[in-house]
Each structure stands twice: as structure tokens, then as C-alpha cells.
Amino acid sequence: MTIGRRTPLHGCHSGLGARFVDFAGWEMPVFYAGIIPEHRAVRSAAGLFDVSHMGEAVVRGERAGAFLDHVLTNSISGLAPGRVIYSPMCVEDGGAIDDLLVYRRPGGDWLLCLNASNTGTDLDWLRERAGPFGVEVEDQSAETALLALQGPKAAEILSKAGAESLEALFYYHCEERRVAGVDCLLSRTGYTGEDGFELFCGSGHAAGLWETLLRAGEPLGLVPAGLGARDSLRLEAGMPLYGHELSREITPVQAGLGWTVKLRKPGGFVGRDALEREKRDGPARRVIHFHTADRRILRPDTQVLEGDQAVGRVLSGTFSPVLEVAIGSALVAAPAADRPLAADVRGNRVAVNRIRPPFVPHRVYRPPS
């Protein structure tokens, strides 16, 4: 039996009675009390997640912005310090090798937060292309921990833990902060559709910060939450998971992420020609989201049917604790996307009812408009 890699918080999770699962070679908590109660806690109060398995890369150099514009599909170089942006990273044929958040640190450095399953591939990909831009790509994954505090009570909990004046920190903004005596990059982002924060800190300080946040939040309903709830929350929020809704085979345009593909930015970018063609002609297949009328979960790779004809397959499926029905995403032939669809679950024909995501409205903290 191979022992997975462990985050600096592994001991905290064991002490809390976590059930572990292998995720991209990491031994990660899948739940503590249960996926559904943790999911509900994040929607009604708050949850604390360890996502230290994710990779961190710092890009430095005068032309770092131009380099990121070249390797990413979104428009990055104009990002102001203290701002955050989401982008796919594509190969020439338009397939995605990852999707990631780019943080422009207040000092000007660029921090990329990478999916754990892709961190190695991403670093190679970035370094192979860094030369002509004269930029340096530093892997900081091992020395960096990442905690996500998510839910409507997140701001109140964080201020109880000693982080003041959070009202000026809006969604997709970040600041360098000391939180409970620990130097953090504090970002108002998340993967749940709720208000919340992500805190990058040095690995050695992660356990102290985790304990402080849990203690401060306990009276307000904060619970530790595992990767199980993280997945059902992100799917309810209509957010893509790399390897499911976005992959080498599924382009950002097919995934409904066309807004992150900026064809008009100067200098072009990797994958531009293929993605421009696809935007112009319309993609041959599309990622759709659906709910069913009952609780039977449609598992990944289940065929999606129009009449008796297979027109696609399920990408993600789970039970929505908020809607109390099965929800999911599927990749279907574009002409079928707006037609009545179904699936067969163990001999039962189940209607696949298309819905525009999110399944549950986002409640993030934006500046007053």
C-alpha cells in the first residue's frame, strides 16, 4: 500500500476523526461528520477546508504579465495589485491543461494557484515557455499551506480571529495580512458560491491558524469540512472541476467558459487559433448542467440519451443537499443541448432537466454598485 502525501494539517484532521481519501496522490480528508452536514453548514454558517494539496507557483520578472497573457486564455497583464483572476491554461488545440487563479500580490509578484493533480505538468509547461520572456517560475507548493474559510459567517469568524476591516476586501481581491499572528495572503475567493476567504500561509504556521479559526468559529457554527462537501458545493455553485467539466478534451468554449477566452488581447496566446475558430463556428459539444426529479445520482460516464440515441455523457453527478434532488453536468452534442434528454439508471429512465447554473444562487461579497 502506498502512503499518500500529507498536508501540514494531517494530524489536525486525524484528531477530528476525518475519513481520508486518496486525491491526486494526497491523503486528504473526504469528510469528518458527513458530507451532507458539512455542505449544509457551509450554506448556513461556515466550513473550514484544508486545500494545502493545491500547488503554488510564483512568476517573477519584468515581462511576467506578458508571459501570463501568452500562456493563459484570460487577460492577465492589466490586473492591478491586490486583484485576483480566474483563467484556463490551454494547449494549441484549445484543450485545457489546467484552470487556475492568478493573484497579483500587493507587492506586484504574480502567484498562481494550481490544481494538485496538475501541478507538476503545469510547472514543466510554464518553464518550457518562460525563456523568451526572461521570467522565473518558482515552485512554492511545498512550503505553502492553503486554508479556505467559506460561508455566510466567514467574515465574522475571521474578524473574531483578529482580522479587522474586512469590509474593504471584496470578492476576487487579496491583501497581505497578519491573521492570528500568522503572515498570510488573504483572498476573498472560494469554490462554494458563498462569501469566504482563502488564506495562504507558511506550512509551519498552518496548524496554529487552523486551530485558531476553528476555535473562533465554533460558537458561530463553523465546522471542518472535507473534499466531499467541497465537490458538492462547487457543483451546486456551477463551478467547473478540472478533469470533469474542463480537460485536455473539453475546451473552455465547450465548458461554457468563453468569457475567460480573450481573443482580442495583444500578442495572441497558446490555443488562440483553435479557440477563435470554435467561438466563431460554435462548439460541436457543450457542457450542460441538469437536475433530475429524484435522488438517484447520475454517476460520471453515464450515457445521456435523446430518445434512444446516446448524445453525450455525464461529467459530474452528486446529490444536492439544498435542492434535495440529484444534480450534475454532462457533455452533449451541441444540437441536443436544448432538447429533452434522459438517462438510464439501472433500468429506470430518468429525465435530465437542463438548468442554467448555478443551482444555488451565489452570495459573494461585491462592492455596492
Add this chain to the structure above:
Amino acid sequence: MSIPTELKYTKDHEWVRDLGDGTALVGITDYAQNNLGDVTFVELPKPGANLSAGATFGVVESVKAASDLYAPIDGEVLEVNAVLDSEPEKVNQDPYGDGWMIKLKFVGADALAGLLDAGAYEQLCHG
């Protein structure tokens, strides 16, 4: 982990409660529900169905996976626990009580003889 001594068990983690009148209740064990995680759906047969020991009689789904349910003994389904349609979480909350799944009518006094007792089942779980 709870393993009541008055019940019989299978290696597939079902329990059987002999009601003493030629009928028995069947469900899944505390060990099973704990490994499945939160149960979101239970698919059960229709009353009147005839089951053979070892055959699939339904499916229990959690967020993580769908798992088959196996008939512990030969028998006819007299009743299914309809409460589980709307409250499948009863399987987690009370696996040996409100979380029961089907009531079977069986034939012959030794129909339950091949099942495990609590001690043997506990060994299986720890083995």
C-alpha cells in the same frame, strides 16, 4: 461500531432480525452505513418479489457511490420500508431500527442457519 448480539449477519454487511413468526427484517449494518457515508437514496424491490439468497435486491446510494444490496436468505418480500423514500438518512441514523429495508417471509426453521452470528461478523469487520 454497534453489532447487536440478537441479530444475524452476512459477509456483505446485511443484518437479519428473526421476528419468530417465519418472517424477518433485513437492513445494512452500522459498519456498512459508516463506510458508505451519508445515504441519499435507497432503491428497494416491490412487495411480492421472490428473492434468492445472494441475489441483488436493491441499491443503496451515498454521495460517494451506489452499492448493491444482497438478499441474505431465500424469501418473499412482504413489505418495504417506504419511509426511506423521503428519509434515506434513517439508514445512517438508526441502521438496526428505523433504517430497516425489507421484511421477508422465509420457509423452513433452518433458513437462517447459514448466517453469521455477531461474534463471527465482528471478526469479519476487523479481519
